[in-house]
Amino acid sequence: MADALFLVPLAVVLSAAALIAFLWSLADGQYDDLAGAAERVIHEDREHPLPGRSLRNDIAGQDGG
Amino acid sequence: MSLPLDQAPSIAERARDLAFFSHRPAGAGASRRAELVVPSMQCGACLRRVETTLSALPGVTQARVNLSTKRVIVEWRDADHPPALIETLDEIGFPAHAAELGDQHHDAELSALMRALAVAAFASSNIMLLSFAVWFGADPQTRQYFHLLSGLIALPTVLYAGQVFYRSAWSALKHGRTNMDVPISIGVTLTFALSVWETMQHGRHAYFDAAVSLLFFLLIGRTLDHMMRARARSAVAGIARLAAPCATVIAPNGSRRDIALSEVMPGMLLIVAAGQRVPVDARIVSGTSEADCSLVSGESAPVPVSTGAELQAGILNLAAPLTLQALRPSSQSFLAEMTRMMEAAESGRGLYRRIADRAAALYAPVVHAAAALTLVGWLAIGASLHQALTTAIAVLIITCPCALGLAVPMVQVVAAGRLFRKGILVKDGSSLERLREIDTVVFDKTGTLTVGVPELLWPNPENLEENSALAVAAGMASQSGHPYSRAIAAACPQPLAVRAEALSEQAGYGLEARIDGAVFRLGRPGWAAPLHAVDPQVSVALSRDDKPLASFRFRDRLRGGAADAIADLKGRGLAVELLSGDRASAVADLAGRLGLPYRAEATPADKVRRLEELKRQGRTVLMVGDGLNDAAALASANVSIAPASASDIGRTAADLIFLHESLSAIPLAHRIAVKSADLIRQNFALSLAYNAMAVPVAVAGFLTPLMAAVAMSSSSLIVVLNALRLAAPRHEEASHG
Numbered sequence: 029m030a031d032a033l034f035l036v037p038l039a040v041v042l043s044a045a046a047l048i049a050f051l052w053s054l055a056d057g058q059y060d061d062l063a064g065a066a067e068r069v070i071h072e073d074r075e076h077p078l079p080g081r082s083l084r085n086d087i088a089g090q091d092g093g
Numbered sequence: 094m095s096l097p098l099d100q101a102p103s104i105a106e107r108a109r110d111l112a113f114f115s116h117r118p119a120g121a122g123a124s125r126r127a128e129l130v131v132p133s134m135q136c137g138a139c140l141r142r143v144e145t146t147l148s149a150l151p152g153v154t155q156a157r158v159n160l161s162t163k164r165v166i167v168e169w170r171d172a173d174h175p176p177a178l179i180e181t182l183d184e185i186g187f188p189a190h191a192a193e194l195g196d197q198h199h200d201a202e203l204s205a206l207m208r209a210l211a212v213a214a215f216a217s218s219n220i221m222l223l224s225f226a227v228w229f230g231a232d233p234q235t236r237q238y239f240h241l242l243s244g245l246i247a248l249p250t251v252l253y254a255g256q257v258f259y260r261s262a263w264s265a266l267k268h269g270r271t272n273m274d275v276p277i278s279i280g281v282t283l284t285f286a287l288s289v290w291e292t293m294q295h296g297r298h299a300y301f302d303a304a305v306s307l308l309f310f311l312l313i314g315r316t317l318d319h320m321m322r323a324r325a326r327s328a329v330a331g332i333a334r335l336a337a338p339c340a341t342v343i344a345p346n347g348s349r350r351d352i353a354l355s356e357v358m359p360g361m362l363l364i365v366a367a368g369q370r371v372p373v374d375a376r377i378v379s380g381t382s383e384a385d386c387s388l389v390s391g392e393s394a395p396v397p398v399s400t401g402a403e404l405q406a407g408i409l410n411l412a413a414p415l416t417l418q419a420l421r422p423s424s425q426s427f428l429a430e431m432t433r434m435m436e437a438a439e440s441g442r443g444l445y446r447r448i449a450d451r452a453a454a455l456y457a458p459v460v461h462a463a464a465a466l467t468l469v470g471w472l473a474i475g476a477s478l479h480q481a482l483t484t485a486i487a488v489l490i491i492t493c494p495c496a497l498g499l500a501v502p503m504v505q506v507v508a509a510g511r512l513f514r515k516g517i518l519v520k521d522g523s524s525l526e527r528l529r530e531i532d533t534v535v536f537d538k539t540g541t542l543t544v545g546v547p548e549l550l551w552p553n554p555e556n557l558e559e560n561s562a563l564a565v566a567a568g569m570a571s572q573s574g575h576p577y578s579r580a581i582a583a584a585c586p587q588p589l590a591v592r593a594e595a596l597s598e599q600a601g602y603g604l605e606a607r608i609d610g611a612v613f614r615l616g617r618p619g620w621a622a623p624l625h626a627v628d629p630q631v632s633v634a635l636s637r638d639d640k641p642l643a644s645f646r647f648r649d650r651l652r653g654g655a656a657d658a659i660a661d662l663k664g665r666g667l668a669v670e671l672l673s674g675d676r677a678s679a680v681a682d683l684a685g686r687l688g689l690p691y692r693a694e695a696t697p698a699d700k701v702r703r704l705e706e707l708k709r710q711g712r713t714v715l716m717v718g719d720g721l722n723d724a725a726a727l728a729s730a731n732v733s734i735a736p737a738s739a740s741d742i743g744r745t746a747a748d749l750i751f752l753h754e755s756l757s758a759i760p761l762a763h764r765i766a767v768k769s770a771d772l773i774r775q776n777f778a779l780s781l782a783y784n785a786m787a788v789p790v791a792v793a794g795f796l797t798p799l800m801a802a803v804a805m806s807s808s809s810l811i812v813v814l815n816a817l818r819l820a821a822p823r824h825e826e827a828s829h830g
Binding site for chain 1 (some may be wrong): 171204211212215222223
């Protein structure tokens with residue numbers, strides 16, 4: 029019982045961290061173009077992510093399903 | 094011979110759209126941005142090609158492709174002219190068009206739903222884990238601790254993730270209505286309150302897991318449902334853009350000036366230059382030209398027009414300036430009439446009630462009544478208020494329709510995914526529901542049943558002599574890119590070899606070749622053999638030294654799979670008919686080939702009237718069309734399909750779009766719509782069966798949190814699995830007939 033007293037809240041805090049990470053990646057637009065991301069990873073010529081974060085966010089959420 | 098046979102809007106038109114739809118991003122200084130739709134992007138290579146090509150254009154600062162949505166956002170430094178984005182993409186083989194303005198803003202509601210869903214998923218998985226310990230017999234101290242912990246997780250979740258439901262329930266109640274969100278909101282909040290009470294009393298049963306996982310399942314359904322709802326878009330704006338921005342009038346003293354359309358009075362003389370649209374309905378006073386009447390008839394082949402002819406507003410003057418006399422003010426013009434029809438059709442569309450809404454309207458009162466009766470019943474037999482309330486809340490929990498919330502959107506998402514893989518885009522989930530109900534299919538001709546590419550009519554091209562007229566014509570035609578030339582070249586297996594230097598092309602007339610000292614001409618009959626009268630049906634003639642050798646007639650080539658698709662639709666018990674704006678002779682020929690009843694020379698208004706007539710007869714109509722002239726009919730039919738090659742306005746007005754050439758998409762879409770309607774019914778039955786089993790237990794007061802969790806999860810799971818049956822490819826064969 030004494031272990032559970034802090035281990036269980038710790039587990040909850042850890043999964044809350046995962047939740048926050050997910051919410052951040054969602055807001056960052058990382059799920060906007062899953063098909064494109066899968067292809068982009070193959071091309072080697074860019075060593076840094078594209079600067080256009082605002083562009084990516086703009087395209088977000090327009091897939092009809 | 095200058096025929097733009099492409100039904101799709103011209104590059105110039107699309108480029109003008111681009112200028113229309115580009116905008117300055119907030120705070121980005123002197124730059125502009127536009128979003129293009131590039132439907133033919135398929136793979137990583139296409140993505141790279143489009144991005145690198147566009148980035149290399151002068152002035153372009155950035156191009157970013159979204160492969161999932163087949164769009165590209167381009168940013169460029171503000172200049173007088175936008176870069177030649179659409180032209181460039183066309184050159185490298187990726188036809189593009191500007192995305193409508195309405196598309197451009199971020200879908201905030203979907204993001205909010207996703208965030209709520211993430212929070213509910215987090216909370217329900219954690220609370221479920223804690224609940225397992227309680228269900229399997231934790232000692233009272235641990236149970237109390239876990240209940241407290243669950244309550245702490247559940248509180249922010251119920252407050253945050255439940256907002257979608259509370260808001261919708263509140264707005265329904267405010268308007269004196271009730272919807273499915275009312276019992277959901279009451280159920281979730283009461284369940285949470287009851288659990289807090291139980292926890293404070295050190296009770297055995299807390300339903301935090303039920304409250305939170307209910308939100309989780311419902312949010313899945315709500316998010317899928319949102320993805321299946323088309324954002325309101327209207328084709329009316331598209332039609333309005335076909336209006337000329339102003340009219341050039343000739344004053345009695347001969348001077349010209351531009352005036353607003355609303356100031357044009359009948360009787361005024363107007364000048365319309367080549368490449369401009371006719372501003373109001375008018376009669377030609379002088380001038381001879383060719384006009385693109387696709388707005389009126391759906392035929393994109395230019396129509397020769399001359400003095401005395403009447404032109405409707407929106408018709409494009411192609412060749413030479415015309416002087417016109419206005420017949421009607423612009424408020425009564427053909428285009429204004431089209432806009433009104435479009436508006437009327439689109440507002441009628443909103444009246445369709447989706448199956449989920451109809452089910453909810455039936456089900457919500459049942460839930461309220463069951464819970465209220467339980468409360469009253471238990472009080473009547475002398476139970477304490479606490480016990481009666483607890484039982485009533487248990488009934489609310491168990492009747493809350495999480496499987497019902499998943500039943501429709503899950504099937505529609507799977508069906509839309511299946512159709513997307515087959516090259517059919519579903520804009521809105523309810524269009525699948527409407528497609529299932531059809532009993533009549535109405536086809537347009539040009540661009541829909543046919544592809545708008547000519548095909549040569551010639552008896553037995555296989556066994557002809559070496560130097561026959563066709564071989565000569567094909568030899569000449571093989572060196573020209575004109576659609577008629579291609580049709581002639583394609584029809585002849587062994588063309589005569591004609592040296593390129595012996596051949597010259599006379600733009601607008603045809604081809605001239607010197608073979609063995611004789612002059613051969615292939616082209617307009619009046620030019621090839623000027624001294625001989627010809628049948629007006631003949632489009633192209635071949636002459637030798639001005640003496641006619643042969644004449645060529647063409648017909649529009651059938652779209653692939655047209656005959657099979659129509660046979661298939663008829664075999665499925667649907668009435669099929671043809672409704673075209675083209676000449677009666679051309680329509681009759683095609684209708685004869687396909688064995689369809691037809692109506693020819695139908696104006697856009699005639700098409701809408703025909704659809705309304707069918708509706709009055711109690712028919713439910715699927716309209717398949719593509720042209721500007723079909724837009725109003727597409728919008729007023731119960732459900733509509735357009736090919737991807739359709740005009741912008743046609744695509745906006747249609748509910749479904751098929752990307753490939755073959756018409757087999759239409760029976761396939763119908764088949765999947767019928768199948769998904771079956772699955773939706775099964776899902777309703779399954780989730781109601783679950784409730785029917787669990788409700789008596791809850792009414793009797795025996796419901797435990799474990800039983801609620803099992804009933805909720807397993808019914809949702811079964812509904813999801815049942816929907817996934819639609820994705821299995823073997824159903825394609827199994828579901829014939």
